[in-house]
Structures are given as C-alpha cells and as structure tokens.
Amino acid sequence: MEKIDASFFPAEREAELDVVGTSVQRADARGHVTGRTQFYEDVSFPGMLHLKMVRSTRHHALISNLDVAPAMQVPGVVRVLTHKDVPNNWYTILKLIGVEPDDEPVLPEDRVLFMGEQICAVLAETPQAALEGARRVVVDYEDLPAVFDVEEAMTSTPFKKQGTNYFVYEGHNCRRIRFGDVDKAFAEADHIIEHRYESSPIEHAPTETSGCIAKPEGNGRVTVYSNTQALYFTLDNMALILGVPFNKLRLVGGTVGGGFGGKVDVMVEPIAALGAMLTNRPVKYAYSRAEEMQVSSPRAAERIYIKDGVMKDGRIVARKVTLYVDAGAYCRHSTYGTTKAAAHMPGPYTIPNVHVDAYCVYTNRTPSSAMRGFGVTIGDFALESQMDQVARFLGMDPMQLRLINAYRDGDMKAHRKKVEGAALVEVIQAAAKQTGHSLPPQFASMSSLKQEAGHGQA
Amino acid sequence: MARLKGRGVAAVNYPTGMNLGGDPSQALVHATTTGSFVITLSSVDLGQGIKTVAAQICAETLGVPYDTVMVDTADTDTGPHCMGTFASRGTHRIGNAVIMAAREAREVLMSIAATELEVDAGDLVTDGKGRIHVNGAPDKGIAVLDVALAAHFKHGKTISGRGIFLKPKSEVVPETGEMDPDSCQAHACTVAEVEVDDETGEVAVVKMTNAYEIGRAVNPALAHQQIVGGAWMGISHALYETTEPYYPDRSHGPLDFSEYLMPGPGDLAEMDSVIIERPASNGPYGAKGIGEMTANSPIPAIANAIFDACGVRVTSTPITPEKILRGLDALRGQTN
Numbered sequence: 001m002e003k004i005d006a007s008f009f010p011a012e013r014e015a016e017l018d019v020v021g022t023s024v025q026r027a028d029a030r031g032h033v034t035g036r037t038q039f040y041e042d043v044s045f046p047g048m049l050h051l052k053m054v055r056s057t058r059h060h061a062l063i064s065n066l067d068v069a070p071a072m073q074v075p076g077v078v079r080v081l082t083h084k085d086v087p088n089n090w091y092t093i094l095k096l097i098g099v100e101p102d103d104e105p106v107l108p109e110d111r112v113l114f115m116g117e118q119i120c121a122v123l124a125e126t127p128q129a130a131l132e133g134a135r136r137v138v139v140d141y142e143d144l145p146a147v148f149d150v151e152e153a154m155t156s157t158p159f160k161k162q163g164t165n166y167f168v169y170e171g172h173n174c175r176r177i178r179f180g181d182v183d184k185a186f187a188e189a190d191h192i193i194e195h196r197y198e199s200s201p202i203e204h205a206p207t208e209t210s211g212c213i214a215k216p217e218g219n220g221r222v223t224v225y226s227n228t229q230a231l232y233f234t235l236d237n238m239a240l241i242l243g244v245p246f247n248k249l250r251l252v253g254g255t256v257g258g259g260f261g262g263k264v265d266v267m268v269e270p271i272a273a274l275g276a277m278l279t280n281r282p283v284k285y286a287y288s289r290a291e292e293m294q295v296s297s298p299r300a301a302e303r304i305y306i307k308d309g310v311m312k313d314g315r316i317v318a319r320k321v322t323l324y325v326d327a328g329a330y331c332r333h334s335t336y337g338t339t340k341a342a343a344h345m346p347g348p349y350t351i352p353n354v355h356v357d358a359y360c361v362y363t364n365r366t367p368s369s370a371m372r373g374f375g376v377t378i379g380d381f382a383l384e385s386q387m388d389q390v391a392r393f394l395g396m397d398p399m400q401l402r403l404i405n406a407y408r409d410g411d412m413k414a415h416r417k418k419v420e421g422a423a424l425v426e427v428i429q430a431a432a433k434q435t436g437h438s439l440p441p442q443f444a445s446m447s448s449l450k451q452e453a454g455h456g457q458a
Numbered sequence: 459m460a461r462l463k464g465r466g467v468a469a470v471n472y473p474t475g476m477n478l479g480g481d482p483s484q485a486l487v488h489a490t491t492t493g494s495f496v497i498t499l500s501s502v503d504l505g506q507g508i509k510t511v512a513a514q515i516c517a518e519t520l521g522v523p524y525d526t527v528m529v530d531t532a533d534t535d536t537g538p539h540c541m542g543t544f545a546s547r548g549t550h551r552i553g554n555a556v557i558m559a560a561r562e563a564r565e566v567l568m569s570i571a572a573t574e575l576e577v578d579a580g581d582l583v584t585d586g587k588g589r590i591h592v593n594g595a596p597d598k599g600i601a602v603l604d605v606a607l608a609a610h611f612k613h614g615k616t617i618s619g620r621g622i623f624l625k626p627k628s629e630v631v632p633e634t635g636e637m638d639p640d641s642c643q644a645h646a647c648t649v650a651e652v653e654v655d656d657e658t659g660e661v662a663v664v665k666m667t668n669a670y671e672i673g674r675a676v677n678p679a680l681a682h683q684q685i686v687g688g689a690w691m692g693i694s695h696a697l698y699e700t701t702e703p704y705y706p707d708r709s710h711g712p713l714d715f716s717e718y719l720m721p722g723p724g725d726l727a728e729m730d731s732v733i734i735e736r737p738a739s740n741g742p743y744g745a746k747g748i749g750e751m752t753a754n755s756p757i758p759a760i761a762n763a764i765f766d767a768c769g770v771r772v773t774s775t776p777i778t779p780e781k782i783l784r785g786l787d788a789l790r791g792q793t794n
Contacts, residue, residue, distance in 0.1 A: 002682035004675060008734040018586040019518040020743045023679030027510045027529065028503065059708065097480065115708065148706040170632035177635035198774040200700035203718060230542020231500050231534050254532030259504035264544055290713040298701050339630060340477040343639040348471035356635065365708060370544060373750045376472060381775060384468035384758030388765065398467045416636040423645045423671035423736045428469050430669035430734055431647035
C-alpha cells in the first residue's frame with residue numbers, strides 16, 4: 001500500500017537501516033480492534049461522583065443572580081462548585097510560557113462572554129442526578145451587546161473587563177511580518193490580484209470526548225486519569241489553578257481516542273480535581289457529545305485577504321496578507337496560533353516583498369484553540385486557492401506557477417530564516433509524475449538543491 | 459444536467475515542532491534481566507503511533523529486535539517530562555530523545571559484551587536479532603540477554619541511558635517578525651479530481667493523488683495511514699464540516715453526528731500516495747513531522763478542482779452545494 005520513491009535526493013538518504021523504515025505493525029492495533037485497550041473511562045472507583053456543568057444560555061451577559069439551592073434539593077446532589085471555590089480563578093494555559101494577561105476565569109464571577117460558558121459545577125452520585133441538579137440551578141442574566149464579526153470586533157467597544165478586543169503583540173495590534181517593500185513592488189508589478197478567503201469553525205470530532213477522573217489518594221495527593229494530549233502541561237496548569245505544589249498531582253494517561261488538538265486546553269481536569277479535593281471522593285467529568293461540539297474549543301474561523309503583485313512571467317513579487325483569527329471569547333492558545341500563522345506566510349514561496357498583519361481577535365463565541373495544522377490549515381486554503389487564481393489569471397499551468405515561485409535551499413524566508421531542506425519542487429514533480437502531467441524540461445529538471453540565476457529577485 | 463469533471467492542485471509545507479521551540483521531551487532507556495529494553499516516557503499516543511515509532515527508533519539505535527523493546531507511558535510519577543503530543547513534534551522530539559538515551563545504553567551494553575567476550579568493544583557489532591558478535595566472526599558472540607544478566611549479577615552495572623531533545627525558545631522581533639519558528643519543514647502536493655453535479659451542487663471527490671516529503675518515513679505504513687486519514691479530514695473540512703453553519707451568525711450549531719456533517723464511507727476518494735525522503739539534519743534518522751499537515755493540501759486542491767470543473771470559485775469553507783448552486787446561477791446571469 002505504501003510507496004516510497006527513492007529516486008529523489010539519492011545522495012542524502014542514509015544507507016539501509018534495520019528497523020527504521022520498516023512497516024512493523026503498530027503496537028496498539030490488536031488491543032484497539034479487540035476492545036482490550038484501556039482508556040481513561042475504563043477505570044472506575046467506588047463512591048465516584050459525576051460532574052455536570054451549568055452553562056451560559058447567553059452570548060454576553062451580566063449574571064445578576066446565581067441560585068444553586070434548588071440543585072441541592074435533588075436527591076444525590078452532593079455539592080455545587082462556583083467561582084468562590086476555585087483557589088486561583090484564572091485559567092492560565094499560556095502563563096507557563098509567559099503569555100499575559102489572564103483573561104479567562106475558571107468559573108465566571110459576574111458575567112459570561114459566550115453561549116456555553118461554564119458557570120457552576122454540580123457534583124452528584126449519578127450522572128442523572130448531576131444533570132437534574134444542573135437543570136435546576138437558576139441563573140438570572142442581564143444581556144449585553146454581543147459582537148460576532150472579527151472586523152467589527154476590531155473597532156467596537158471592548159467587551160472584556162480589561163483590554164481590547166484583540167491581543168496586543170509587544171505594542172502592536174497584530175503579529176507583523178515586514179520584509180522588503182510591498183508598496184514599491186505593487187507599483188512595479190504587471191498585475192495586482194487580490195482576494196478574500198474565509199472559513200467557519202470546525203470541531204475536532206474525536207471518537208472519545210474530553211474527560212477525566214480525579215481521585216484523592218490517602219497521602220493527600222490527587223491522581224487524575226485523563227485523555228489529555230499533554231500530561232505535564234495539564235499537571236502544571238492544574239497546580240496553578242488549585243494552588244497546590246506540582247508534586248501533589250499525578251497524571252495518568254497516554255492512550256487517547258483521537259485528539260487533533262482538542263485535548264490540550266486543560267478544561268476538565270482542574271475542576272474535577274477541585275471537586276475531588278473538596279469532597280474527598282473521586283470525581284468524573286466527561287463532556288457529552290453536545291459539549292464536545294459546541295463548548296470545547298473548535299478550530300478558529302479565519303478571514304484572510306491576500307493581495308499579490310504579479311509579473312507576466314508568473315513571478316510573484318509582492319504579497320500582502322491581512323489575516324483575522326477568530327479567537328472567540330478568550331485567548332486560550334490563539335495568540336500562539338496567530339504567530340504561527342504569521343510565520344507560515346507567504347507559503348512555501350520565495351517572494352521578495354512580504355507584508356503580514358495577523359490579528360488575534362476576540363468575539364462572543366466559543367473560544368477557539370489548537371487544532372491539527374494550527375495556524376496553517378486555513379492559511380493554506382487561502383494561499384493555495386490564491387495560487388490557483390493567479391495561475392488562471394495568467395493562463396498558466398498551476399504546477400508551473402508554483403515551481404517558478406517555489407522556495408529552495410539558501411533562499412530567505414519572510415521571517416528571515418534561511419531555507420534549508422526544501423522539497424516543494426520535488427513533491428510537485430512527484431505529483432506530476434504520478435498523475436501523468438508532463439512538465440516542460442526546464443521544470444522537470446528543477447531542484448530544491450541549487451539556486452538558479454535570477455530566482456528570488458524582484 | 460451534468461456531472462462536471464475537474465482537477466485541482468495544491469502544494470504546501472508544514473513546520474515540525476512547537477512554533478518558536480522551547481518544547482523539550484525526555485526519554486529513559488534501560489535493559490531488564492529478561493532480554494528486553496524499556497523506554498520510559500510520559501508521552502501520549504493519540505492514535506498516531508508514537509509508541510510504535512519510539513520502539514522502532516530505540517531498536518534501531520540499540521541494534522536489537524523491535525519486539526524486545528517495550529514502551530512505558532504515560533504516568534507523571536514515573537515518566538520523565540514530555541511537552542505533549544501536538545505541533546507535529548512527537549516523532550521528532552521524542553525520537554531524538556530516544557536516540558540519545560539508547561546510544562548511552564548501547565555504549566554500556568557493548569562494553570560489558572566486550573568484557574564477557576574478552577575483546578575490544580570497538581570490534582563488536584549487533585546483529586539486530588538479539589546477539590552481539592565480533593565483526594566478521596558471527597560465531598564469536600553473546601546473546602543480548604546474557605549481557606544483561608552479566609551486567610546485573612556479575613558486574614553490578616545498569617545498562618541504561620538518558621535522553622532529551624530541546625530546541626531552545628526563539629523570540630520574535632516585534633517590528634519585523636524575524637524569528638526561528640521551526641526545526642524543519644515537510645512538504646506535500648495533492649492533485650484532487652472531482653465531479654460536480656450542476657443540478658444539485660453536490661461534489662464527489664473521485665481521486666486524490668498525494669506526494670509527501672517527510673524526511674524519513676520511520677514506519678511507512680503509519681505515515682501512509684496519516685496521509686489517507688488526513689486526506690479524509692481534508693475532504694470533510696472542504697465540503698462538510700462546521701460547528702457554525704451560518705458563521706458569523708451563531709445559530710443552528712450541530713449537537714451530534716446526525717447534524718454535524720462528515721463524509722461517509724461512500725464519499726471517500728480513491729487514494730494514490732507516494733513518499734519521498736529528504737532527511738532533516740536535526741531529525742531522528744532524518745524524520746520530520748507528518749502528523750498535522752495531511753489535511754492541508756487536500757482542502758485547496760478540492761476547491762481548485764471545483765473551479766476547474768464548473769467555473770465557480772468558492773472562497774469560503776465548507777464548500778456546500780448551496781454555495782456552488784449560487785455560483786452557477788451567477789455564471790448563468792441569474793440571481794437568487
């Protein structure tokens with residue numbers, strides 16, 4: 001089934017290896033297909049409580065009153081957790097890599113910024129009792145104006161207690177790339193080709209929804225069985241929120257029914273562990289499918305404008321990218337993803353003049369966060385649709401247009417890192433070969449290894 | 459009424475490792491007295507196969523059979539730190555940490571084998587089948603198990619090693635965006651072939667041809683499965699999926715798989731994929747990350763194929779039948 005074409009880069013491939021490069025059967029395949037693999041939900045403990053969240057039904061509102069007493073009347077309900085129970089009520093996933101400000105409470109104090117935001121947690125003997133308890137909690141809201149469009153949000157009244165509707169990158173309202181002089185190059189270009197691209201939020205849709213079981217141990221520690229994608233990252237953030245030393249926590253996991261970036265947000269573990277610490281009982285918090293789809297962070301919607309200065313021969317001499325990442329109500333990992341999006345521009349092409357403004361924008365929707373191809377997937381949809389539009393405009397073969405502009409070893413990227421290990425030319429050649437698409441000799445003989453005169457020059 | 463055929467191309471690159479670096483992972487390797495080696499990690503397998511790939515890399519470096527390497531993960535009380543499974547970093551980061559640990563263990567292994575055989579360690583080779591012998595003299599050798607037993611019971615030595623990989627964190631220059639974001643870049647080109655039904659606006663992806671350059675395919679079958687699985691995700695992203703169908707309006711958000719559209723088995727395309735290899739200087743046996751990138755080139759390749767088929771350029775995803783029909787109406791000079 002798998003094919004390796006060793007005719008490319010023959011001088012760089014290592015001599016034969018014994019195990020690396022062979023298709024041994026994956027270690028966990030038999031366990032998965034026979035139902036014997038143990039996932040976090042396959043452990044269960046006597047006396048385990050179930051946690052269900054009360055969630056905002058409003059896009060943006062003040063909480064004028066929160067009455068949890070009716071939930072406590074439900075048989076089986078043991079406790080309701082509110083913001084007052086959370087030792088350090090800031091959700092801090094990027095704090096460990098120095099990203100400020102804290103913008104998201106673990107449980108909100110006086111307002112909700114998106115529909116589905118968690119408000120308080122009901123702990124009960126059974127999932128049914130927890131759901132019934134959550135249903136009976138009374139939340140009174142005073143609605144506030146909500147903003148849903150990224151470009152509107154840039155200029156509308158800030159909706160958070162502090163700060164702007166966009167993340168501030170060292171004094172700038174966006175992550176910037178500045179390389180060459182796009183305005184000068186646009187003036188000298190034969191054609192200007194400008195288009196807008198957009199995506200909508202996308203769910204990770206894992207087989208296994210996000211969840212964990214937190215179990216208090218006799219020695220004062222808490223063990224958390226979790227399907228997180230990152231055990232220590234989860235442990236560290238939990239310790240900050242719970243106000244306990246790192247070594248009071250133990251995370252166990254390692255086998256996950258699909259992640260795709262949806263299990264790095266550390267949403268379920270801190271609150272489950274808090275419940276376990278306050279009740280001295282094991283607590284399970286697992287997202288329902290509806291929560292996974294509408295409450296867990298999706299892939300961000302993006303809006304991307306690309307303006308290209310193009311010469312008649314197919315050279316792209318300038319590219320200006322204005323990119324909006326819809327972070328939703330809170331930043332989570334979006335500030336990181338927006339910088340990654342900026343670093344990816346202008347795609348795998350050597351363009352001598354590049355200008356990128358990448359905005360991380362807050363709106364009153366479910367916060368977005370990491371997903372497979374974070375910061376890049378939607379950028380590639382825009383970039384490669386744009387390349388096709390340029391090729392069509394010029395009446396040029398789309399593979400040839402890409403080969404003319406492809407980056408190669410020694411070129412300078414827009415973020416000023418020199419290209420090494422390039423192979424864009426070769427994957428295009430390989431795809432041409434596979435599909436029987438014949439390339440003229442000057443394109444068939446191109447290589448990422450050597451620089452040709454004039455390449456990369458305006 | 460016709461089914462219009464079209465073909466579209468897209469080519470992409472994708473960075474390996476957490477953006478800007480600063481994402482370490484450790485591995486510990488030790489020999490047991492059963493003839494096996496254990497790699498201890500705190501790394502998570504999401505289904506991508508890190509447990510398999512780590513064991514392959516360890517077996518390669520130690521020179522022992524793959525099925526004598528066990529992976530112990532993931533428990534923070536026993537496993538050393540791993541930043542996590544994301545950013546196409548697992549094979550690269552953990553693979554490098556495993557090589558470093560396995561090299562240290564191999565050095566002890568060979569030195570004890572040399573003592574037992576009364577030869578110079580430099581003259582010894584592993585046969586990859588569980589024996590160590592003098593180079594060119596397969597009969598003058600010793601089983602790896604016997605070396606492990608001798609180390610423990612006779613010499614009082616552990617056959618073990620420690621490994622870590624860290625690309626130190628790079629900072630961004632705020633004015634210009636100058637930065638060192640990645641360890642290496644993998645590459646892909648997809649050619650999508652589609653049929654567009656000009657009456658219903660429905661798109662069938664008939665075939666996807668993919669060429670990937672991923673440094674070195676540590677396990678070609680697993681790499682191939684990433685390509686196929688990612689291409690399915692790409693079809694799904696391009697044509698079906700969203701949690702907000704009327705974005706930026708928040709209404710009609712799906713709550714389950716009967717409302718959240720994804721392709722079914724009958725919607726999946728024929729696949730023809732090839733891998734080419736340009737080893738990365740900093741990758742384990744040259745490997746780059748392939749985990750995330752495999753949905754990326756399929757999406758624009760499909761969008762471009764749809765334009766090729768019917769002349770409608772849809773610049774927002776998902777590319778629904780409604781958008782295509784509106785585009786076809788506009789081409790025909792009608793407005794709805």
